[in-house]
Amino acid sequence: xxxxxxxxxxxxxxxxxxxxxxxxxxxxxxxxxxxxxxxxxxxxxxxxxxxxxxxxxxxxxxxxxxxxxxxxxxxxxxxxxxxxxxxxxxxxxxxxxxxxxxxxxxxxxxxxxxxxxxxxxxxxxxxxxxxxxxxxxxxxxxxxxxxxxxxxxxxxxxxxxxxxxxxxxxxxxxxxxxxxxxxxxxxxxxxxxxxxxxxxxxxxxxxxxxxxxxxxxxxxxxxxxxxxxxxxxxxxxxxxxxxxxxxxxxxxxxxxxxxxxxxxxxxxxxxxxxxxxxxxxxxxxxxxxxxxxxxxxxxxxxxxxxxxxxxxxxxxxxxxxxxxxxxxxxxxxxxxxxxxxxxxxxxxxx
Numbered sequence: 243x244x245x246x247x248x249x250x251x252x253x254x255x256x257x258x259x260x261x262x263x264x265x266x267x268x269x270x271x272x273x274x275x276x277x278x279x280x281x282x283x284x285x286x287x288x289x290x291x292x293x294x295x296x297x298x299x300x301x302x303x304x305x306x307x308x309x310x311x312x313x314x315x316x317x318x319x320x321x322x323x324x325x326x327x328x329x330x331x332x333x334x335x336x337x338x339x340x341x342x343x344x345x346x347x348x349x350x351x352x353x354x355x356x357x358x359x360x361x362x363x364x365x366x367x368x369x370x371x372x373x374x375x376x377x378x379x380x381x382x383x384x385x386x387x388x389x390x391x392x393x394x395x396x397x398x399x400x401x402x403x404x405x406x407x408x409x410x411x412x413x414x415x416x417x418x419x420x421x422x423x424x425x426x427x428x429x430x431x432x433x434x435x436x437x438x439x440x441x442x443x444x445x446x447x448x449x450x451x452x453x454x455x456x457x458x459x460x461x462x463x464x465x466x467x468x469x470x471x472x473x474x475x476x477x478x479x480x481x482x483x484x485x486x487x488x489x490x491x492x493x494x495x496x497x498x499x500x501x502x503x504x505x506x507x508x509x510x511x512x513x514x515x516x517x518x519x520x521x522x523x524x525x526x527x528x529x530x531x532x533x534x535x536x537x538x539x540x541x542x543x544x545x546x547x548x549x550x551x552x553x554x555x556x557x558x559x560x561x562x563x564x565x566x567x568x569x570x571x572x573x574x575x576x577x578x579x580x581x582x583x584x585x586x587x588x589x590x591x592x
Contacts, residue, residue, distance in 0.1 A: 252306075254282040254348055255331035255410065259321035260299075261289040263339040266451065268298045269375060273342035275304055279349040282335075283308060287325045290315035295339075319418035319426045326414050334414075335407040340451045342371065343404075347447040351407040354443060361388070362438035363408030363431075365401035366447040373451060381446060383584045388439035390576055393534035395432050396476060396520075397542050398496030400440075403427040405448045412438060424461055425468045432476055444583035469493040480530070481523030488516065495542045497549065505553055510562045513546045517568055533576055540571035 256274050260267055267286075274284050286299050288311045299309060310328050312321065326334065333352060337343055351364050370378040384400045385391050394400040416433055418426045434440060470489040477484050477492070484492070491512055494505055506512075517539040524535050547563040554562075563569055571577065 251330045251332070252281050252283045253331055254279070254333045254335055254352065254407070255329035256282050256284045256335045256337060256348070257287065257322070257325035257329060258284065258337050258339050259287045259289055259318060259325060260291060260295050260339040261315055261318075261321070262291050262293045262295060264291075264294040264298055266340045267295050269342050270337055270339050271299055271302055271307070273344070274337065275302065275306070276345055277343065277348045278345050279352060282306065282348060283330060285310060285325055285328050287321045287328070288312060289317070289321040317420065317423055319420045319422060322418045322426065323420075326417060329410055329414075332410055333407055334410045336403055336405075337448070338404045341402075341404040342375075342449050342451070344369075344447050344449065348407070350443060350445060350447055354441070355407065355409065358441070360439050361441045362412040363401075363406055363434055363440045364443060365405040365407075365441075366443040366445055368402045368405055369446045369449040371449045371451050375451075377449070378452060382450070383444065383580075384442045385576075385580055386442040386444050386583060387534075387576075387579070388435075388441055389531040389534040390537060390580070391440050391442065392435045393530045393538040395428070395435050396473070396480070396530070396535075397492075397538060399428045399431060400442065401427070401431055402448060402450055404450060405442075408434075422468055422472070424465050425472060428469070429472050432472065436476075466490065466493045469496075476529070477520075479527065480520065481527040482520060492516070495546055497545070505550065507553070510546060510550050510554055510559070513543065514562065514566050514568060517543055533574070536571040537574055537576035537580075540568055540574070540577070543568040544572055 367383045391400040547559045
């Protein structure tokens with residue numbers, strides 16, 4: 243019998259998967275225990291750690307903490323699914339073991355979800371911290387509206403995994419697929435967006451720790467490989483006919499830098515044709531809102547031009563940008579709304 247069955251279910255279950263993060267897990271746990279909203283359980287999933295990670299967690303001695311253990315390291319999708327199964331709350335919030343939540347995070351996100359019953363999952367803007375915990379300049383501000391998020395997800399994640407909170411009854415129906423040892427979150431977000439509205443708060447409620455051991459820094463080649471697999475289906479539903487090379491190039495569009503991706507010399511010409519075709523096919527399929535896709539394709543065309551400067555030259559990149567109809571929507575209605583929200587975050591108002 244589950245010893246937790248007789249206890250009242252908390253409003254929120256916060257889930258932290260952990261594998262060998264002894265030097266960092268304490269900060270993550272402390273940030274949750276210090277939340278302004280207190281009706282939560284903290285489920286720490288130990289994915290077979292061989293260091294002192296669990297000793298650090300046990301040392302808190304807080305009754306709100308539950309540890310669920312894997313006897314061996316099974317990988318992040320399995321660890322996340324174990325957390326989903328163990329969660330007892332009406333809402334589920336994620337936090338990675340190397341990130342931290344700001345004190346108002348649960349309170350703000352819960353208030354939004356309770357006042358917007360159609361939204362299944364909610365993220366937020368994210369700050370940055372160094373490995374030693376010191377604040378780092380820069381902030382990631384994703385689109386906030388469901389239609390813009392659905393279009394954005396066709397290129398890259400519109401969420402920081404550590405920022406998301408959602409309705410347990412929905413999230414439990416979208417487990418992480420074990421075949422995706424990286425980008426498992428992107429796959430879930432795409433599947434969720436096909437079935438439910440998703441949103442972001444334009445407020446910095448978490449800080450993402452940047453350090454050399456991050457998966458995104460260690461496994462770039464594998465990330466591009468998995469993204470190509472993940473994007474094959476939604477692009478087909480949108481109406482695109484894509485071969486392996488098209489999918490490989492499509493994964494480059496979501497990056498702010500093409501470093502290490504080996505873009506071909508004709509990348510900008512291909513990108514302009516590909517993005518224009520996406521707009522045209524979407525007008526037929528209505529896979530996402532056309533105005534939102536126009537915003538997304540304009541933005542990622544801008545990134546493609548900027549990122550191609552080292553390989554194509556600044557002059558060629560600027561000419562490509564100025565000469566393309568794709569550029570027109572970069573200051574369209576959707577973009578202006580995003581920029582207005584971003585301004586208050588960048589200026590430190592929210």
